[in-house]
Amino acid sequence: MAQFYPGTSQVAQNRRNFCDPEYELEVLREISDEDVVKVLGHRAPGEEYKSVHPPLDEMDEPDDIIRELVEPIDGAKAGDRVRYIQFADSMYFAPAQPFLRARSYVYRYRGIDTGTLSGRQIIEARERDVERISKELLQTEYYDPATSGIRGAGVHGHSLRLDENGMMFDMLRRQVFNKETGKVEMVKDQIGKELDEPVVLGEPLDEETLRAKTTIYRIDGEAYRDDADAVEVLQKIHVTRSNYGYIPK
Amino acid sequence: MADKKFLDAMKTKFKEAPEEKTTTFYNMGGWTQSERKTEFVNRGKEIAEKRGIPMYNPDIGTPLGQRALMSYQLSGTDTFVEGDDLHFINNSAIQQAWDDIRKTVIVGLNTAHNVLQKRLGMEVTPETITNYLEVVNHAMPGAAVVQEHMVETNPALVDDSYVKVFTGDDELADEIDSAFVLDINKEFPEEQAEALKAEVGNAVWQAVRIPSLVGRVCDGGTTSRWSAMQIGMSMISAYGQCAGEGATGDFAYASKHAEVIGMGTYLPVRRARAANELGGVPFGYMADICQASRVTDDPVTSTLEVVALGAALYDQIWLGSYMSGGVGFTQYATAAYTDNVLDDFTYFGKDYVEDKYGGLCEAPNNMETVLDVGSEVAFYSLEQYEEYPALLETHFGGSQRAAVISAAAGCSTAFATGNAQTGLSAWYLAQYLHKEQHSRLGFYGYDLQDQCGAANVFSIRNDEGLPLEMRGPNYPNYAMNVGHQGEYAGIAQAPHAARNDAFAFNPLIKIAFADKNLTFDFSKVRAEFAKGALREFEPSAERSVIIPAK
Numbered sequence A: 001m002a003q004f005y006p007g008t009s010q011v012a013q014n015r016r017n018f019c020d021p022e023y024e025l026e027v028l029r030e031i032s033d034e035d036v037v038k039v040l041g042h043r044a045p046g047e048e049y050k051s052v053h054p055p056l057d058e059m060d061e062p063d064d065i066i067r068e069l070v071e072p073i074d075g076a077k078a079g080d081r082v083r084y085i086q087f088a089d090s091m092y093f094a095p096a097q098p099f100l101r102a103r104s105y106v107y108r109y110r111g112i113d114t115g116t117l118s119g120r121q122i123i124e125a126r127e128r129d130v131e132r133i134s135k136e137l138l139q140t141e142y143y144d145p146a147t148s149g150i151r152g153a154g155v156h157g158h159s160l161r162l163d164e165n166g167m168m169f170d171m172l173r174r175q176v177f178n179k180e181t182g183k184v185e186m187v188k189d190q191i192g193k194e195l196d197e198p199v200v201l202g203e204p205l206d207e208e209t210l211r212a213k214t215t216i217y218r219i220d221g222e223a224y225r226d227d228a229d230a231v232e233v234l235q236k237i238h239v240t241r242s243n244y245g246y247i248p249k
Numbered sequence B: 001m002a003d004k005k006f007l008d009a010m011k012t013k014f015k016e017a018p019e020e021k022t023t024t025f026y027n028m029g030g031w032t033q034s035e036r037k038t039e040f041v042n043r044g045k046e047i048a049e050k051r052g053i054p055m056y057n058p059d060i061g062t063p064l065g066q067r068a069l070m071s072y073q074l075s076g077t078d079t080f081v082e083g084d085d086l087h088f089i090n091n092s093a094i095q096q097a098w099d100d101i102r103k104t105v106i107v108g109l110n111t112a113h114n115v116l117q118k119r120l121g122m123e124v125t126p127e128t129i130t131n132y133l134e135v136v137n138h139a140m141p142g143a144a145v146v147q148e149h150m151v152e153t154n155p156a157l158v159d160d161s162y163v164k165v166f167t168g169d170d171e172l173a174d175e176i177d178s179a180f181v182l183d184i185n186k187e188f189p190e191e192q193a194e195a196l197k198a199e200v201g202n203a204v205w206q207a208v209r210i211p212s213l214v215g216r217v218c219d220g221g222t223t224s225r226w227s228a229m230q231i232g233m234s235m236i237s238a239y240g241q242c243a244g245e246g247a248t249g250d251f252a253y254a255s256k257h258a259e260v261i262g263m264g265t266y267l268p269v270r271r272a273r274a275a276n277e278l279g280g281v282p283f284g285y286m287a288d289i290c291q292a293s294r295v296t297d298d299p300v301t302s303t304l305e306v307v308a309l310g311a312a313l314y315d316q317i318w319l320g321s322y323m324s325g326g327v328g329f330t331q332y333a334t335a336a337y338t339d340n341v342l343d344d345f346t347y348f349g350k351d352y353v354e355d356k357y358g359g360l361c362e363a364p365n366n367m368e369t370v371l372d373v374g375s376e377v378a379f380y381s382l383e384q385y386e387e388y389p390a391l392l393e394t395h396f397g398g399s400q401r402a403a404v405i406s407a408a409a410g411c412s413t414a415f416a417t418g419n420a421q422t423g424l425s426a427w428y429l430a431q432y433l434h435k436e437q438h439s440r441l442g443f444y445g446y447d448l449q450d451q452c453g454a455a456n457v458f459s460i461r462n463d464e465g466l467p468l469e470m471r472g473p474n475y476p477n478y479a480m481n482v483g484h485q486g487e488y489a490g491i492a493q494a495p496h497a498a499r500n501d502a503f504a505f506n507p508l509i510k511i512a513f514a515d516k517n518l519t520f521d522f523s524k525v526r527a528e529f530a531k532g533a534l535r536e537f538e539p540s541a542e543r544s545v546i547i548p549a550k
Helices: A010-019 A033-040 A065-069 A074-078 A098-108 A127-139 A207-213 A228-244 B007-013 B035-051 B092-102 B110-119 B126-139 B170-175 B190-200 B212-217 B221-238 B246-258 B283-289 B299-323 B329-336 B341-357 B367-387 B389-394 B398-417 B420-438 B449-456 B485-498 B507-512 B525-533
Strands: A082-089 A113-116 A121-126 A148-150 A175-178 A183-188 A194-202 B071-073 B080-082 B104-108 B162-167 B204-209 B260-262
Touching (some): A033 A127, A033 A194, A074 A121, A082 A098, A098 A113, A098 A121, A121 A127, A228 B367, A228 B420, A228 B449, B007 B071, B080 B525, B092 B299, B092 B525, B104 B110, B104 B221, B104 B246, B110 B246, B126 B162, B126 B170, B126 B221, B162 B170, B190 B507, B204 B507, B212 B221, B221 B246, B246 B260, B283 B299, B283 B485, B283 B507, B299 B329, B299 B341, B299 B398, B299 B485, B299 B525, B329 B341, B329 B398, B329 B485, B341 B367, B341 B398, B367 B389, B367 B398, B367 B420, B398 B420, B398 B485, B420 B449, B420 B485
Antiparallel strands (some): A082 A121, A113 A121, A175 A183, B104 B204, B104 B260
């Protein structure tokens, strides 16, 4: 059995769940393919995918054993350009957190490139694959409309206090809470361009659900120092890396 | 809670209580909430009108001030300033700190004296040394001593250029004109003075300051050349030499190569900088340039003054501008010397060490201590961000937090063991703990050096390991990473602060900067930065005497 993450806490279990491709992510909301395209802002709904090369089966590529071994993802087969979706995850119990995203992405998705900072986490792939992945990321427990932000640029908010509606700060105010419906709406695409019609992202997860699903250790949730198994493994990694400087045989 | 050193700053920065978890946004008035931004707008308008080219306009691009544009308290002071005031362009004290380092080179007189005495049979006495120093203090700022039809520099522009000497020989020091002597006995506590004098012995060294303007117009590489040229001419004049005789070549060789200590080493050509530039200043040198250790016996203060100096110079000026360009590094670097955050974390670590091990430098210098102190301080620090949302909002970038948490863990562990390597090991441990606790760290750079650095802490191999005091911004893997180098300098200082050592790495550098004639006071770095922010710092090397009066 793959050992995705150490620890006996619920946070550790959640990290294992996200990383385990056999674990079926809970679907929490429905977002249409068209709405995913709008949120991403890379093409208009219905618009053809832009190509950067002909479909692979039309290209006269040299024989190569790697090409035989590795099945191309759909977007690569079609010649799509590379596009992205980027998230900002609040430290106030957002379900997915940056390194958890990175680690789980590489377990779950092929043909991707992912990068991690404290305030934003990007996944890049061929455009139609990004759309497929984005739909899963937005519909499932990876995402909470209030504490997860879809932000291409001007990302900051992950460490700021939430507002009175539990929404994470966003200087471009892309995701807004509709007090009448109780749902969060995306009024701009991820880069900040206004949408003709808002995309409804659903109700914010309640605090109990967030705390049950979150992947961040916090003293007012589950403290990392109390997850002795996880800390022990980490300290072992530190000792092992330190010893490796002597190139042990 | 009452003991948290950062709370006063938090209460001033935000209208909400530090523990409050919610706030309001988008109603702050944008940039108008800031006195400094408002000043910038007005200046920008005036300039645009005058020059006919649009300039500063904060309504372009990202909407500034959608949340509170907070103030910053210089740690260890009562001074609150705006963030803009700590950008090195806006802060003459930060500029002066770098000017004072770059203009310095330490040059021995010992080879020259040997040549005079043993080769030429001349006498060298305290009187001849004093005479030479009078000559070189005329020449070093840019005046002529050997030729009669020479252009010279205006003294009002180069009044920060001079030469002083120091020696471990008290008798000799007493006999040289005191105007030219860095008096070790006067500047250092007795024990430190004795240790320093023992290191220097009977040798005589010059602390040479060339004019700051020269460094600004040329570069740090010019410092030793300018110095050597003026020293050579002064030797010829003071000792009545023939300008062409062979011995003058020896003077030149001594003052250009044999007995020269630059503040920074030469950098690889890809970084395109000469010696005496910030990228070549080892962490141990930075620790010794800082002078807090001779005016306080508090190891935390002594250490964090080094961090502040390093953060401003390595992060804001070196990486932020020389290497990267742009303006963003100030926000990042100032986290280490504002709002008493690192102070709180480090005092916690010091107290923990004293309680657990019965004092500083008492813990075993091994991995168990690293795991114990490093983990405890990292956990404490991380949890403060969780307990006080205002603190998390203050250090709103993960890189800021990563730097401060690991610095606290590293310095505290070095306090415990009295050894910088175990301190450095705790730095790396804290990076991992941070990464796993919050599932985030800093920018991409933290995925490089902070993940592989542990392997080169204890094993010393060519290019892959060095005592921390000898590492610097130019060390492999450290060359490109903001938010680390000032903190590393602090960890290099920490064990020596805990041991009350007279110096961290180079006694000559420690002595050379114990100098009241320097414009920047290196014994109180953060207070000087505060003066700069308040526009109360009086810099040197201003050009007002050669430009139209305003």
